[in-house]
Each structure stands twice: as C-alpha cells, then as structure tokens.
Amino acid sequence: MQGRVVKIINDFYYVQGNEKNATIECKLKGNLIKDNNFPLVGDVVLVELTGEGQGMISDLSSRENRLVKPAVANVDQVIVVTSVKNPKPNLQLVDRLLVWAYFEGLQGMVCINKRELDYQKAQELAEIYKTSEINTTLISVKENDLDHLPKFFENKTSVLAGQSGVGKSSILNTLNPDLNLEVNPVSRKAGTGKHTTRHCQLLKAGGGFLVDTPGFNKKKLPEIVPEQLELAFPEIKKHSSDCKFNDCSHRKEPDCQVKKLVGTDIPTTRYEHFVKFFEELVDMERSF
Numbered sequence: 001m002q003g004r005v006v007k008i009i010n011d012f013y014y015v016q017g018n019e020k021n022a023t024i025e026c027k028l029k030g031n032l033i034k035d036n037n038f039p040l041v042g043d044v045v046l047v048e049l050t051g052e053g054q055g056m057i058s059d060l061s062s063r064e065n066r067l068v069k070p071a072v073a074n075v076d077q078v079i080v081v082t083s084v085k086n087p088k089p090n091l092q093l094v095d096r097l098l099v100w101a102y103f104e105g106l107q108g109m110v111c112i113n114k115r116e117l118d119y120q121k122a123q124e125l126a127e128i129y130k131t132s133e134i135n136t137t138l139i140s141v142k143e144n145d146l147d148h149l150p151k152f153f154e155n156k157t158s159v160l161a162g163q164s165g166v167g168k169s170s171i172l173n174t175l176n177p178d179l180n181l182e183v184n185p186v187s188r189k190a191g192t193g194k195h196t197t198r199h200c201q202l203l204k205a206g207g208g209f210l211v212d213t214p215g216f217n218k219k220k221l222p223e224i225v226p227e228q229l230e231l232a233f234p235e236i237k238k239h240s241s242d243c244k245f246n247d248c249s250h251r252k253e254p255d256c257q258v259k260k261l262v263g264t265d266i267p268t269t270r271y272e273h274f275v276k277f278f279e280e281l282v283d284m285e286r287s288f
C-alpha cells in the first residue's frame with residue numbers, strides 16, 4: 001500500500017494509508033538504509049504489510065519540496081495564525097512568516113483568531129491582508145466560527161505558524177476533536193516563549209494534513225538579495241514598475257509610486273515591515 005509518513009519516533013515510521021484512519025507502524029527496508037534514503041514526515045512511501053498494523057517501507061516517492069526546520073516533505077501552504085488580542089498581535093512576525101513562506105515556494109495565508117474579543121479590531125486586521133491580496137480568514141474558535149478556514153485545508157498539507165497562544169492547537173482540536181491537543185491559557189505561556197506543541201507530526205484535519213510544529217517564532221529572513229524582497233509583497237510588486245527608477249528600493253528615492261500609495265493601496269504596517277526587512281537584508285549582505 002501507499003501512504004504518508006505522519007510521525008517518526010526513533011527508527012519507527014508511522015504511515016497513514018489513503019482510505020483507513022489507522023496508522024501502520026513501519027521499519028525501513030535495508031535498501032533504503034543502505035542508500036541513506038531516509039523518509040521525512042510528509043513523504044509518500046510504499047509499504048509492504050507484515051502483520052496487523054505493521055509493515056516495512058520499501059520505497060519513497062520523489063518530493064515536491066522539503067522544509068529544513070522542521071524537516072517536513074511535500075508541504076503546500078503556510079497558514080499564519082494571529083489573534084486580535086491576548087496575546088497582542090505581532091504583525092511583524094506575521095509578515096516575516098509570509099516572506100518565509102513565499103521563498104519556500106509555499107502559498108501563504110493569514111488566519112485571525114479570537115475575533116469575538118474585539119470585532120472592530122479584527123476587521124481592521126483583516127483589511128490589511130485583504131488589501132495586500134493575501135487570503136485571509138477571520139475566526140473565533142471560542143464561538144465555534146471558523147469562517148472558510150476548513151476549505152483552506154481540503155486536500156492540502158498545511159503548516160500552522162504563529163506566536164504562542166494565538167490558538168493553533170485550539171483550531172486543530174476544532175477541526176478534528178479526536179486529536180485532543182493540549183491547550184493552555186495564554187497567561188501560563190507568557191514570557192516563557194515555550195510551545196505546548198512538541199514534536200513535528202502530520203495530523204489529519206479538515207480533509208487534509210496539518211503540521212502543527214514549534215520553532216516558527218523567530219524565523220530569520222531567507223538568504224535573498226534585498227531586491228528580491230518585493231516579490232513577497234504583491235501589493236508593492238504591483239506598483240514598483242511605476243517608480244521613476246528601475247531599481248527603486250521604495251525607501252528614499254524620488255518619484256516612488258509605492259511610497260505614494262502607502263496608507264491606501266499599500267497598508268502602512270506592511271510597508272514598514274518591507275523597509276525593515278529590506279534593511280535587515282542589506283545588513284546581512286554586508287556581513288558576508
């Protein structure tokens with residue numbers, strides 16, 4: 001049978017087939033070990049069943065992509081989760097994660113949770129990303145209102161990223177109550193920066209697979225030249241050809257069309273983060 005590696009513990013690989021929900025506990029066949037061809041979570045593998053719920057992995061399909069940290073294969077998209085408040089939204093982190101997703105070749109989208117805490121603020125946040133042409137959904141796990149989030153998951157492998165306490169585990173539990181993931185109050189997380197979620201595994205949720213994983217909080221910018229950055233900001237990219245200078249960096253140049261549109265077509269926070277990231281990339285370049 002064919003299946004997907006959903007979890008790896010020591011040298012046991014847990015594989016989920018297409019039809020049934022039960023996972024098969026597998027070891028690797030000698031040929032894979034000999035060739036150093038070790039599967040990652042997310043890999044599509046061929047399993048020879050050896051007993052009830054047990055098997056051997058004999059082959060591994062080629063990967064569409066692979067993330068390094070965490071090591072996951074065949075991811076389609078990154079859903080960046082933030083909250084309206086409690087914890088205070090970190091929009092710079094949201095944009096950093098969207099930049100990271102773009103340069104990993106993944107579709108990036110934004111999910112704003114806890115909308116019931118402040119409807120107006122929630123709407124304002126959603127407007128930012130909608131203006132930037134990023135898929136956005138406004139939800140409240142507490143009120144059991146997931147908007148069109150479940151549709152995002154269908155037949156996709158998604159990573160949920162975002163600061164601690166915004167409700168990632170809560171979202172997963174709502175999509176698939178069997179998961180029963182641990183959910184802790186924000187106050188107990190404060191200051192520690194510690195995630196409740198521990199190892200990297202694929203979970204079945206909403207008709208797709210989901211990676212709930214720690215380690216996304218302090219994403220460094222990808223190793224790109226500063227001029228590439230605008231590719232990850234569709235609302236800036238769209239207008240950059242109207243700037244006076246071909247190589248306009250949209251910071252200090254005269255007749256910059258991008259700067260003119262800040263506050264209207266280009267949300268102010270997005271522009272500010274663009275400039276911040278651009279300068280970080282310039283510094284990174286200098287340090288080489």
Ligand SMILES: Nc1nc2c(ncn2[C@@H]2O[C@H](COP(=O)(O)OP(=O)(O)OP(=O)(O)O)[C@@H](O)[C@H]2O)c(=O)[nH]1
Pocket residue numbers: 113114115116117139140141142143163164165166167168169170171182183184185186189194195196197
């Ligand atoms: N008011 C409100 N609280 C929520 C909502 N969704 C989740 N919470 C609460 O927010 C807290 C944190 O939720 P988690 O699901 O553990 O957050 P997380 O993003 O998985 O956190 P880490 O595992 O630390 O990354 C819990 O107390 C949840 O009950 C919501 O829609 N509204």
Ligand SMILES: [Zn+2]
Pocket residue numbers: 240243244248249250251253255256257258259
């Ligand atoms: Zn410009």
